[in-house]
Amino acid sequence: MKTAITEMFGVQYPIICGAMMWLCKPTLCAAVSNAGGLGNLTAGNYATEEEFREAIRQTRQLTDRPFMVNVTILPSVHITAEHHKMYLKVCAEEKVAGLEISGTPLDKAVGREFIDILKKAGVKLFHKVGSVRHAVHAEKAGYDGIYAAGIEEGGHPLDDDVTTMVLTPRIAETVKIPVVTVGGIADGRTLAAALALGAQGVMMATRFVATKECEVHDNIKQEIIRRQEFETALICKSIGLQGRAIKNKLVEDVLAVEATGGGLEKLIPLIAGNRVKAAWESGNVDDAPMMMGQSVGLIRDIPTCKELMERLVADAKEDIDRVQGIF
Ligand SMILES: Cc1cc2nc3c(=O)[nH]c(=O)nc-3n(C[C@H](O)[C@H](O)[C@H](O)COP(=O)(O)O)c2cc1C
Structure with missing residues (x-):
């Protein structure tokens, strides 16, 4: 596959694992990257600079391929503004391939100077947004790409409540930087649909929980x-x-x-x-808010990340060929 995302990161597939608090740690992150996509290391899992650097080191021991780091900038009892700055400083020093920022954009949360430092270090900046106006802001602030997250997504969708089906083409027609579809993606059909809507790649999270490598009960x-x-x-x-x-x-x-x-x-x-x-x-599924997207309805097995991604790509190609036959 060849899209702006595979070209930007030098990866095989434009399939990205979304941030998952408690789950996106070195094992799952490296499994997604080794399978040809971009894994995710969620910084909020690490309370100190030493722990965070160690997690990056562990991931690099498990894979020599690029992966994303997520920094979530939302109200939190434990993760403070000082944590956000520490994560960003470490990402620049470690020259991680890319950052998934969610919540408040970097220029508003920590100041423009952090964007300059990260860009100088070669870190690709992506912001996860739920609206065209936030995508436009991120592009102006100097981000390299947009994650267009529709209301279907697990985690914290913006309360504009716009669906992936409408959000992806609206953002893709508005900004010049690459757009990745988030929310409702879990199989070849939805990957094919996202590409048809103008996305250069997809992000999935719930789908990756039901893989062999995800460390969950x-x-x-x-x-x-x-x-x-x-x-x-x-x-x-x-x-x-x-x-x-x-x-x-x-x-x-x-x-x-x-x-x-x-x-x-x-x-x-x-x-x-x-x-x-x-x-x-x-494994007590009644005891806590278990973040998951509507994509849960499309998930029927527990493959390895490699099996999953190879199947997604083969099925998407078949779907696109089938649709081409209609015209
Ligand atoms: C278990 C779980 C935890 C998540 N934690 C975070 C998080 O810490 N930060 C964040 O920005 N998004 C988080 N998300 C949202 C995902 O990164 C992604 O945007 C979303 O789940 C995509 O929708 P999908 O799950 O249907 O694929 C989480 C999602 C799940 C399923």
Whole structure:
């Protein structure tokens, strides 16, 4: 495959793993990169500079191919502005291939000088956005690419609530830098569709949880196979931190608190990061908000990352050939 993304990073496939708190660590990151795409190391998993540098080192021991680092700049109890600056400084010093920034853009969060330092170090900057206006801002600020994340995505979709189907072409027709589709992608058909919509690549997260290399309890992987596309819910809209998670007991509790006007104080114990970490490890799928996208409805097996990506690419080609036959 040849797109602006494969050319920019020198990778085989324009398939990128999205950030996943607690899950995007060296093993999964290297597995995606070794399979020809771009893995993700999520910086928020590491509390200190030493731990973060060690994670980069470990990833580089497992793969000699490029990978992305995510820095999430959203309100958080544990990850402070000092953490954000530390992550960015380390990424520049370590000359990582690329950065996935989500939430507040770098110029507003930490200042333009960080963009200059990262660009000088050769780090490619991508911002994950849910609107055309945020894509335009990122392009003006000097980013190298845009992740266009529709409302289908797991994690924290923007509360503009625009679908991937509309967001990708709107952003692709507006900015000149490459656009990657995020949200609703999990198989060859959706990869083919994203390319047809004007994307230069795709990002997936939920799909990568159900792979052999993802270090999560097997119950979670089995639950992903069982769940269908209508079994996710949007939570925490009331506190300005909308998130998409699979429907479970805990999500019902969160929605009940929100419906009665319960604010941050009542919600924090339910959505706390350590609760999520414990649930991923124990496999208790009712105990925490388990972030997942509507793409969960397209996932039916637990392949290796290599098997998954080779299948996606072969199926996408078949789909595009089939569609070409229509005209
Ligand atoms: C378990 C999980 C954890 C996530 N954690 C983060 C995160 O820490 N930062 C972030 O920017 N996005 C996070 N996301 C969002 C993903 O990076 C990606 O944008 C989204 O999940 C794509 O939709 P998909 O899961 O349907 O492929 C997370 C998603 C999942 C499924």
